[in-house]
Amino acid sequence: MQNSYILHCDDTIDGLLTALYDGFVIKKKLGSSYDDCISISIGSDQNYSLFSTWIEIMTDPKKASLTASTIYHQLGADVYAQVFRTLCHYDDSRGTVLMGFLTRAFKEGPSVLDHLSDPYVMRVLELSRKCGNESHLFYGFVRFTQLENTLYSRIEPKCNVLPILSPHFNDRFPKENWIIYDVTHKIGSVHKAGNSWFILEDPALLDIDLTNHQKKDPFHALWRSFFQAIAIEERENPRCQNTLIPKWYRRHMDEFL
Known part of the structure; x- marks a missing residue:
């Protein structure tokens, strides 16, 4: 049975990007045995699990910048925009959702947005749309x-x-x-x-x-x-x-x- 990991970060864009960076470092160590066993806990949401490894993530602007740059240059502007708007949403599960989404995105490339049957892809598109709709309202409000x-x-x-x-x-x-x-x-x-x-x-x-x-x-x-x-x-x-x-x-x- 594979050990699961919970990465806890602060509720900021840089904090989440740092957690994603560290999450992929762990994923690389696990290799082919990885099966979506990494989740990201945000801010005051500290849901400990008895059989999971809890890791506190310290926000690192360099890691955050590198993560954002990698997403943009490897997956394209459309995927980056969807990820960024998801980061700006308030949903507590968005870190875990993005971890699952990006795991698939780095395998499939920019076409990952067409995989609407995948729950991670669908959830990212949903959160991104809601955040985009609200920001559009504030252009006039x-x-x-x-x-x-x-x-x-x-x-x-x-x-x-x-x-x-x-x-x-x-x-x-x-x-x-x-x-x-x-x-x-x-x-x-x-x-x-x-x-x-x-x-x-x-x-x-x-x-x-x-x-x-x-x-x-x-x-x-x-x-x-x-x-x-x-x-x-x-x-x-x-x-x-x-x-x-x-x-x-x-x-x-x-x-x-």
């Missing part, structure tokens, strides 16, 4: 507030969408200082005018109370007035509105405050 010389926004997504959103706003506002703070994951995307964006993990610095700023910013009142003015009362449809803009996403949208 982000609302900025003027703070002196900086545009500031708060969002509360379920997935870690900042790495997906940030390139969009980097292209949209290249000459602006802006910050998008993710309340859920307590991280922020910071962009200095004329430079590239970066992710910062400092809630004490990034979590700003906007109450007074929004009262002073005339554009908030103008936007609410515009929102009310274009509405056709006879065609009001709350049910349709709830479908297109779920209440979860309205917490930081000016027109619903």
Whole structure:
């Protein structure tokens, strides 16, 4: 009977990529006897197993970068995009799913995405789609507030969408200082005018109370007035509105405050 392994990493993209790197090191040692016996536990999810080897994974940016580069260059941009969006999902099983998916992907190549009967492939496509759908919504749901010389926004997504959103706003506002703070994951995307964006993990610095700023910013009142003015009362449809803009996403949208 083959021994099973549980790799425990922190709940970050680099942490998961490091766990995948170490997982494939173990897989290589096992050789042909490997049979999906490696699972990845994330963050506070510490489900010990009596007959499994528990390994704590220390996040290593070099291993994470090498793993991402290998996926991109050996499997192509499409597979890399699916893997990256899966990494950004919040599902606790995504590490184990990616381990199984990549095991098959490195055997089959880019065509692995066509193997829809494989449970790992199907699960990756499902998680990737859900994360992609949520990030697409936030392209239109982000609302900025003027703070002196900086545009500031708060969002509360379920997935870690900042790495997906940030390139969009980097292209949209290249000459602006802006910050998008993710309340859920307590991280922020910071962009200095004329430079590239970066992710910062400092809630004490990034979590700003906007109450007074929004009262002073005339554009908030103008936007609410515009929102009310274009509405056709006879065609009001709350049910349709709830479908297109779920209440979860309205917490930081000016027109619903």
